[in-house]
Amino acid sequence: MSALQQYIDLYNEHRADLNGHAPDALNALRPEAFAALQGAVLPKRGTEDYEATDLEAIFAPDYGVNINRVAFSADQAGTFRCDVPNLSTCLYFFNNDIFMPGRTARMNPNNPVVVESFVEAQQRHPQLLKQYLGTLADLSKPEVALNTLLAQDGLLIYIPKGVTAEKTIQVVNIFNASQPLMAMRRVLIVADEDAHVRVLACDHTQISDVQYLNSQVVEIIAKRGATVDYYDLEESTAHTSRVSSIFVDQAEGSNVLVDGITLLNGRTRNDYYVQVNGEHAETHLLGMTIASGTQHVDNHTFLSHNAPRCKSNEMFKYVINDEAVGAFAGKILVKPDCPRVEAYQGNRNICASSTAKMYTKPQLEIYTDDVKCSHGAAVGQLDEEALFYMRTRGISEAEARHLLMQAFVSDVIDGVRLEALKDRLYHLTEKRFSGTLSLCNVCGSAADCSKLDIIK
Amino acid sequence: MLEIKDLRASVEGKEILKGINLTVNAGEVHAIMGPNGSGKSTLSAVLTGNPAFTVTGGSVVFNGKDLLALSPEDRAHEGLFLSFQYPVEIPGVSMVNFMRAAINEKRKYFGEEPLSAADFLKLMREKRSIVQLDNKLASRAVNEGFSGGEKKRNEIFQMAMLEPKLSILDETDSGLDIDALRIVAHGVNTLKTANNASIVITHYQRLLDYIKPDFVHVLYKGRIVMSAGPELALELEEKGYDWIKEMHPEL
Numbered sequence: 001m002s003a004l005q006q007y008i009d010l011y012n013e014h015r016a017d018l019n020g021h022a023p024d025a026l027n028a029l030r031p032e033a034f035a036a037l038q039g040a041v042l043p044k045r046g047t048e049d050y051e052a053t054d055l056e057a058i059f060a061p062d063y064g065v066n067i068n069r070v071a072f073s074a075d076q077a078g079t080f081r082c083d084v085p086n087l088s089t090c091l092y093f094f095n096n097d098i099f100m101p102g103r104t105a106r107m108n109p110n111n112p113v114v115v116e117s118f119v120e121a122q123q124r125h126p127q128l129l130k131q132y133l134g135t136l137a138d139l140s141k142p143e144v145a146l147n148t149l150l151a152q153d154g155l156l157i158y159i160p161k162g163v164t165a166e167k168t169i170q171v172v173n174i175f176n177a178s179q180p181l182m183a184m185r186r187v188l189i190v191a192d193e194d195a196h197v198r199v200l201a202c203d204h205t206q207i208s209d210v211q212y213l214n215s216q217v218v219e220i221i222a223k224r225g226a227t228v229d230y231y232d233l234e235e236s237t238a239h240t241s242r243v244s245s246i247f248v249d250q251a252e253g254s255n256v257l258v259d260g261i262t263l264l265n266g267r268t269r270n271d272y273y274v275q276v277n278g279e280h281a282e283t284h285l286l287g288m289t290i291a292s293g294t295q296h297v298d299n300h301t302f303l304s305h306n307a308p309r310c311k312s313n314e315m316f317k318y319v320i321n322d323e324a325v326g327a328f329a330g331k332i333l334v335k336p337d338c339p340r341v342e343a344y345q346g347n348r349n350i351c352a353s354s355t356a357k358m359y360t361k362p363q364l365e366i367y368t369d370d371v372k373c374s375h376g377a378a379v380g381q382l383d384e385e386a387l388f389y390m391r392t393r394g395i396s397e398a399e400a401r402h403l404l405m406q407a408f409v410s411d412v413i414d415g416v417r418l419e420a421l422k423d424r425l426y427h428l429t430e431k432r433f434s435g436t437l438s439l440c441n442v443c444g445s446a447a448d449c450s451k452l453d454i455i456k
Numbered sequence: 457m458l459e460i461k462d463l464r465a466s467v468e469g470k471e472i473l474k475g476i477n478l479t480v481n482a483g484e485v486h487a488i489m490g491p492n493g494s495g496k497s498t499l500s501a502v503l504t505g506n507p508a509f510t511v512t513g514g515s516v517v518f519n520g521k522d523l524l525a526l527s528p529e530d531r532a533h534e535g536l537f538l539s540f541q542y543p544v545e546i547p548g549v550s551m552v553n554f555m556r557a558a559i560n561e562k563r564k565y566f567g568e569e570p571l572s573a574a575d576f577l578k579l580m581r582e583k584r585s586i587v588q589l590d591n592k593l594a595s596r597a598v599n600e601g602f603s604g605g606e607k608k609r610n611e612i613f614q615m616a617m618l619e620p621k622l623s624i625l626d627e628t629d630s631g632l633d634i635d636a637l638r639i640v641a642h643g644v645n646t647l648k649t650a651n652n653a654s655i656v657i658t659h660y661q662r663l664l665d666y667i668k669p670d671f672v673h674v675l676y677k678g679r680i681v682m683s684a685g686p687e688l689a690l691e692l693e694e695k696g697y698d699w700i701k702e703m704h705p706e707l
Contacts, residue, residue, distance in 0.1 A: 384507075389544040392504050393558040393614060394532035394565070403557060407548025407597075 003059035011149050014067045022152040023122035025129035033148035036139040052327035052359045053269050053298040058241045063182035063213050089170035097183035113165045114158040121156045128158050132190050136219040136247035143243050147217045154186030159195035168198045176206040182213040191226035198229040205236040216244040222254035229257045234265050241267040252278025259286040262297045263432050272301040279309045287316035288412040290432050291324035298327035305334045305341045314345040317412045319405045320356035331363040339370040347377040402433040457482050463514035465502045472498040474678035483650045488657045490675035491697045496657045500626045504538045533565040535621030539611040539628050546598040554598045583616040587643040605636035612643040624655045629663035641666030661693035677707040
């Protein structure tokens with residue numbers, strides 16, 4: 001039986017339960033997702049754009065799906081401390097894939113910004129869900145169709161016209177089930193005309209020896225003149241897999257930053273699909289991966305310039321150590337009649353050990369003459385001369401390597417448009433390189449933060 | 457302080473140092489001169505433990521310890537310092553983080569607590585003034601975008617921070633204009649005490665006008681072929697190296 005079939009069977013068996021727990025707007029998408037999955041197969045390793053990653057293998061284990069919405073206890077206090085210090089956020093928790101309304105630090109109810117679980121939004125803002133949910137997610141991707149088939153809830157973030165969400169909206173996703181589990185996570189962000197919002201999503205796994213799979217679909221709609229910053233930080237475990245698809249639609253004059261950071265994980269595949277549909281839009285697509293042990297991180301991006309006079313800047317950096325594997329495949333498409341587009345794509349990688357592997361595939365496809373586009377990809381080692389220079393100053397080889405790796409990722413961290421998060425990322429990457437981020441096998445980041453308190 | 461006996465070293469299978477003998481005592485300044493390719497920079501690389509070079513024979517004792525058995529970082533902790541002929545640029549690593557790591561690793565080696573942020577910055581300020589290194593340079597990435605003179609001043613600044621017992625200055629005068637040369641030499645002379653020593657590697661007499669050596673050695677084809685007082689440098693300046701080469705047709 002294919003990996004997909006087991007979940008299709010599950011859907012067939014529990015269709016009524018699923019639909020009973022979920023909002024109408026989500027249920028309305030299921031027939032099409034179901035149809036899309038007929039005869040579909042998950043891409044295997046070696047398929048175009050899956051040179052390094054086998055989705056079939058990632059979905060193959062018999063993960064449970066929490067159909068009956070069984071509540072798990074989450075050590076939220078512990079995870080809450082992983083929160084970015086000095087950053088005052090509105091906080092929303094998902095425990096596995098169940099929304100935890102009691103633990104959220106919500107917006108002031110008078111605030112026009114809408115942040116609600118889909119189930120809540122079904123009562124309060126059903127028209128928003130109906131209008132936007134599923135409009136970007138591409139069901140021809142089996143992993144996206146599967147998420148759509150089985151998801152029961154998610155988070156809606158809607159910023160009305162001209163409104164700025166003052167506080168950063170933080171979504172904390174926690175895995176802590178006692179059995180292998182697949183979480184179906186879903187986020188919908190709509191920034192209406194001239195609206196501004198920053199969202200930080202963090203993935204944590206609290207139990208290190210149970211296998212989990214995070215199936216995530218994020219849709220980001222930035223209307224005319226809107227600004228959206230979306231930071232997606234993964235700090236999980238060697239037994240956690242993640243298959244994430246992020247879809248972005250940009251209208252005229254919008255400015256979107258998407259930053260995907262993998263600090264700790266098991267196997268991860270992140271897909272980014274960006275459609276730039278209006279003139280003078282600006283896109284920043286950033287990524288940073290630190291992988292060691294047997295971690296596997298694959299980022300795939302597709303950025304389509306469908307309108308003239310837009311700018312995009314894409315930069316992904318990887319530090320791959322031990323036996324870890326990194327992969328990057330990025331494509332920029334400039335459609336016909338899109339003059340004055342400026343697009344840059346960069347992928348820089350360090351293989352810090354002789355057994356680390358990196359696959360990279362940069363692509364440009366351009367159908368308009370008057371554009372400025374470039375791409376660059378490089379795989380290298382740490383600079384031996386710099387290492388020796390540092391050692392002659394008394395810096396140990398290990399510390400010198402940390403400093404050089406930290407230096408290597410610093411420009412991606414500098415691209416973060418949120419000061420407190422930038423500081424936090426410098427701190428986290430330092431901890432990560434020195435090997436102290438994973439000390440605690442319950443929640444490494446919580447342990448990490450308690451150390452922080454002592455330092456203070 | 458330093459005793460080098462019959463030191464032999466090779467790179468990629470080719471023997472460069474063919475039996476070096478040299479003794480340096482505290483309070484002394486030794487100049488090593490010699491034509492291109494004689495092995496001057498190889499000697500400094502071998503003494504500091506550059507992994508690109510292989511020691512094939514001989515011994516080096518530094519303050520009673522077997523220097524060749526120590527890692528490059530431990531050689532630094534024990535008080536050895538090399539001012540590089542070509543200081544390395546390290547983008548993304550700030551001078552402050554670089555120096556803080558260096559100072560604190562040395563303190564750790566001697567079982568001391570790390571320096572507080574305030575004390576560290578005070579030390580940076582104090583030592584910077586010795587070589588007139590601008591605060592702006594100190595806050596930038598290590599050597600990145602520094603001019604040739606700034607890089608050499610930065611080397612002497614690091615030397616001031618680390619307070620080595622033995623400093624090797626490898627072609628510190630190359631790429632320096634006369635003003636920068638004065639500043640660098642002033643820095644080196646300021647740091648000189650009765651308890652430390654220096655080895656100055658140079659092609660030219662020029663630097664030795666500012667940093668007065670007690671001994672001058674000529675390195676030729678991997679061996680020290682002549683040692684004398686400071687007057688030897690003047691003689692070399694006048695006559696070149698040919699007469700030395702003629703004295704050693706066997707090499």
